[in-house]
Amino acid sequence: MTDPARPTTIRHRIIGVTMLMAFILYLDRICMGEIVKSMSFNNDLALSQEQIGRILSAFFFTYALFQVPAGWASDRFGARPMLTLYIVLWSLCTMLTGFMTGFAGLLIARLLCGIAESGAYPTSMALVRKWIPLTGRARASGMVALGGRIGGTLAPFLTIWMIVTMGNWRTSLWIDGAVGLIIALVFWKTVRSNPQEHPQVNTAELALIGRPEIEKPLSARELKSALWSFSKSTSLWCNSAAQMLQNIGWGFLVTWLPTYLVKERGVGEIEGGKMLTYVLAFGMAGQIAGGYYCDWATRRFGLRAGRLLPMTSSMFVCAAAYICCPFVESTWMLVACCAVVSFCTDLANPAVWSFMGDVGGRATAAAGGWGNMWGNFGASAGALLVPWLMKIGGGDGKTLVFFTLAGAFVLAGLIILPMDATKKLIPDETIAPNPIPS
Template sequence: MSASPEFESVVKSNVRYRILIVCFVIAFLLYLDRVCLGEIVKTQQFLSDTGLSKEQIGQFLGAFFFSYALFQVPAGWLSDRFGARLMLTIYVVAWSLCTLLTGVVGTFAGLMVARIGFGIAQAGAYPTMSATVRRWYRFSRRGQASSLVSFGGRLGGTLAPFLTAMLIIALTGWRETLWLYGIVGLGTAIAYRWIIRDTPALHPKCNLLEQEHIGFPEDTRKPELREILPMLKTCCLSLSLWLNSMGQFFINVGWAFLITWLPTFLKDRGVDNTQGAMMVTVVLAMGMVGQPIGGWATDASVRRFGLRIGRVLPICLASFVAGCSYIACAYLDSLWGVVACCAVVSLMTDIGNPSTWAFMQDVGGRNTAAIFGWANMWGNFGAALSAIMVPQLMNYGSKSGSGETLVFLACAAAFFIAGLAAMGMDATKPIGAIEPSRVEA
């Protein structure tokens, strides 16, 4: 029996939860398609089909992070300008097609083109979803909502090694596995387009009570093309945003090792593919635990210590613990001990992550997606550096047998720098809004 109109008028709708679920699924797919390559490049079938050296594999893996980083701001701005519904649909379709293409080509040049295109297409995903959370969730719940979206990404990344290893066996090839991932992505894009709307007011099933619960934005005007340079200028003049960007850069220098070179590290220690995939899955699964903890921690920290201290405290503490864990990796003889310490790194990274997201939502205003893209750009430059840095450090230390130690200590230092940078961030100072009257035609 359907509810009466009187009953419907006094009960707020819950459309915001559906929006969060679909963003969760997109984030899951985002990391599934991204992390699966770490498992694929270590297989004998991939190495035989492509003939890539370890240095070329490092360039191939790093190419994603460079293109992903460079297009963060443009992709974020396009989402602010044309809306999440249109742009994220385009982004998901594009990266799914690039996933399919990766499974078709076999040369180094072809793989690089597919991977660069993949990075460009994925660049707008998190900025767009961050802006969506800002529009669909009230201030006091942004940390938790952001943590659930990030949790979806970490779940996809966590399952990617084991799921990819199993699918390679079941489908008898790495190419077929990528084709399946691409097809699933295209279906997800269709579902997203059907469910999402850019704002609560535009959704036919979001009633006035839910809109009042979420809150009405003060500035709904979409940014214009002529505002890009003034917006970038405000980014360049914000010390807090530079410190946030610096923190993301160095956190990703340390964290990216887990999704790029850890599978190969384990294989080189004599661990078979299935067991190695399970170990990496365990490591990344700790990030799943860290996301909801971090979401709760950042909101609770803000309530307890205020916005200035509360936002940065989880990032600082988590970064310092992650750095100490990498130092332990450098001096442990036990392989499982190293895996356990890497799991702590994964946990701490994701405990700090919701605070990073919430900070950008706090200061971003109607340019949240572009602001997010700016900071995330620097973070992915860090990940690109990590993918290329690891084999270089290993080669440098090969004669003395200290290559692995150098890698772990470099990752530890990166986390310590990130923790120090976070201390200077101030979420109480929004990025200056661009007034239409102040922008020259």
């Protein structure tokens, strides 16, 4: 028996299992980048580099395009059924990838995987909003994103280890998919779309969360109004533009930094991989610190300034770190500068996520999908921008790249200033009061 006067802690379980979801999300997303480099894959399938590039980029194309529709489905039908469905679908697509024997099949499988994964983070934003009090949402958002960062950091090692151990690239995908199906089952058993629906939540925890009633689902007709509100919102456009510019800057770390270390700094491939792991590990710390930073700033300065301060300050520090990169002779000092970029980028992320819950209301997942869509377009553009800058910059191409990345962060820090988290895009509307579970 629990003390009815003491809040239960079901909300912490919700965040924990959502972190687990984010872990397998990133593991399944990044594994193909390692698989296509393996001897097992290349001996099995004779694909050109152009074909491999199309397979790798296919995921992000559908992932970006389906952010808003997948987010709305969660707003309409509930986070629990939809995110469970998304996990099942992308896990099956991951397993399906392991059965493909040619370029066309692999391309289709990755396109489908991108569609299935597109609703994961927007739905997570809606879960955080419904289950976590306002002053704790940034920390919760940071923890969910941390799960993804851990998955992304461990994905190269775990994928290669499975390929070497099992002797086949296909087996690694089947294992990843099977683990995803298990996580989907755990998610379904643990999560409810609304705190009021969970049989183990007591009255004290409901009062702490501050949601005595269930919100009205967002209908298809209301989605049209929501999209019109998104398109007219200065705050949401500022946030979306900042995410796009931020990902142009951060994307360099996971796309071109390994190549830069090997070709320009003379680092071995294995050593370069270790350096990248160190850089991304600082991002994990940034997610945790950013949650506490944003929640503290919100309590200290109010909702509007509390969301802005972590974002703007982080962007300017990232810019300063990139400006230093062309002038440091030590490779480890360069890695340190990139680690600062990784840390401060993720320091801002909890505030970015929390903002979506602040303004999105009943359309939080759709609003989160809107912003995440533009962010992914930025990451894609950044990957294309770097080689173009190197080409037009000639001998000073490397300096031009780092200065451009710094400029993207400066612009992100400035463009976000008009953002106001106190202005909701969708009015609150609840269903009749729901009986509180005992």
